[in-house]
Amino acid sequence: MSSLRFGALTIFAAMIAFEFDLARSYWVPLSCVAVMSGSTIVATYHRAIQRSIGTIVGILIAGVILAMQPSGFMIALFIMLLTSITELFIVKNYGLAALFFTPNALLMAESTTQQAFSFSYFASARLIDILIGSAIGLIGVWMVGRKSASTRLPHLIAKTIRSQAQFLIVLFSDQGEGFDASRSREKLKMRTNMVNLKTVYNTASGEIPVDQKALDYYWPVVFTVEQLGYLLESCSKEHERTALSDEKLSQLLFAFEKMANAINRKRSAEPRRIPEIEGYPGIQNEIKFLQKQLDR
Numbered sequence: 254m255s256s257l258r259f260g261a262l263t264i265f266a267a268m269i270a271f272e273f274d275l276a277r278s279y280w281v282p283l284s285c286v287a288v289m290s291g292s293t294i295v296a297t298y299h300r301a302i303q304r305s306i307g308t309i310v311g312i313l314i315a316g317v318i319l320a321m322q323p324s325g326f327m328i329a330l331f332i333m334l335l336t337s338i339t340e341l342f343i344v345k346n347y348g349l350a351a352l353f354f355t356p357n358a359l360l361m362a363e364s365t366t367q368q369a370f371s372f373s374y375f376a377s378a379r380l381i382d383i384l385i386g387s388a389i390g391l392i393g394v395w396m397v398g399r400k401s402a403s404t405r406l407p408h409l410i411a412k413t414i415r416s417q418a419q420f421l422i423v424l425f426s427d428q429g430e431g432f433d434a435s436r437s438r439e440k441l442k443m444r445t446n447m448v449n450l451k452t453v454y455n456t457a458s459g460e461i462p463v464d465q466k467a468l469d470y471y472w473p474v475v476f477t478v479e480q481l482g483y484l485l486e487s488c489s490k491e492h493e494r495t496a497l498s499d500e501k502l503s504q505l506l507f508a509f510e511k512m513a514n515a516i517n518r519k520r521s522a523e524p525r526r527i528p529e530i531e532g533y534p535g536i537q538n539e540i541k542f543l544q545k546q547l548d549r
Contacts, residue, residue, distance in 0.1 A: 259289060262393035266386055275385070276378035277362065284386025289394055296459060297394045300347055301387040307351020308383045312376045315356035319363060319372050328364045332357060355379065402456035403464050406471055409453055411513040413446040413478055414543075418509035420485055425497040425530065434489040447482050450475060473546045474516070481539045488533060501528040508540065515547050522547040 266285035270278035288301045318331055335357035342350040362375045420439040434440065454475050458468055488494065497505075508525040515522030524544040530537045 258393075259286075262289065262389065265393070266389045269385065269389065270382070275382055276374070277382060280358075280379060280382035281386040281389070284383045285390040285393070288387045288390030297391060301391050303348030304351050304383060304387055307348055308355050308380055311352050311355025312359065312380065314352065315359040315376070316372065318356060318360060328360065331360055335360070402453050403460060403467055405453055406450075406457060406467070407516050407519060409446070409450045410471065410474060410478065411517040413443070413450050413482075414509055414513045414516070416443040416446045417478070417481060417485060418506055418513075419443075420489075421505060421509075421536075422502055424485065424488055424494060426502060427496050435486075437489075440486065440489055443482060443485070447479060451479070474543070477539060477543045477546055481536070481543060484533070484536050484539055488536065495531045497528070497530065501530075504528050505540070508544065512544060512547050524548055 263282050263286055266282040267278075270281035275281060284304060287304060288297055290300065323331060335353045339350050339354045339357060342353065359372070359375050359379060363372060416439070420434075420437070420443045423437055423439045424434050428434070454468075454471065457464070504526065505528065508527060511525055512522050522544060524541070527537055527540050527544070
């Protein structure tokens with residue numbers, strides 16, 4: 254769904270650019286994509302501001318470079334230098350990178366065109382296109398994505414809890430000789446769900462307006478789930494573990510399923526009896542604590 258929304262907004266930006274016959278119209282969808290690439294709503298706003306300010310300052314830098322009337326080898330040298338600086342800053346600070354890829358784009362446009370266009374033509378086209386593209390990206394993210402993360406939190410928490418239950422069953426049951434729990438697909442699935450859960454929670458904290466009440470409720474749950482996942486991973490590295498009886502495994506599985514159902518339905522979960530896990534009291538206590546967090 255996120256990919257479809259992203260693609261639809263990009264198509265809309267391209268349609269606007271070509272419908273109004275804007276100069277260098279591909280800069281509009283490009284700016285829209287760059288702005289929407291922010292991980293949260295707040296990050297999207299930051300990107301829009303950084304791209305706009307970076308474009309204005311970058312135009313000034315390009316004007317200084319082109320005022321020297323470089324040609325041939327000097328143009329290639331400036332392009333190489335600006336590209337290198339852009340690649341250096343793009344992973345650190347998008348705003349700083351915008352100061353350099355803007356003059357780079359203008360320098361390439363100015364030097365490769367076959368028609369006699371002035372620098373002001375390219376500069377105004379760049380500024381207008383980026384402002385329009387950034388505005389479309391901001392409006393689009395605000396309309397379709399401002400609550401998409403927070404609404405997915407219950408489902409992802411429940412999914413992670415169920416994957417932890419599956420991994421716990423693998424850890425404390427007989428899986429046959431030579432089985433390595435630390436490389437099992439259950440562990441990989443649990444870890445993937447944990448990464449997704451933390452990403453979505455961080456994204457939800459950047460929504461506008463932020464649902465602080467929901468975040469305050471889910472934070473101890475997410476933290477406890479993360480701690481439980483860490484203990485289970487540590488346990489998987491040990492080769493000698495006590496196998497639990499089918500009755501104890503059933504009790505654990507039932508407790509995890511009750512918690513997953515409760516978080517999915519946004520209801521409190523009545524604590525169940527957690528059997529003793531010999532040699533791993535930390536795992537047992539963390540499960541009890543998770544039940545306590547959901548019984549609110």
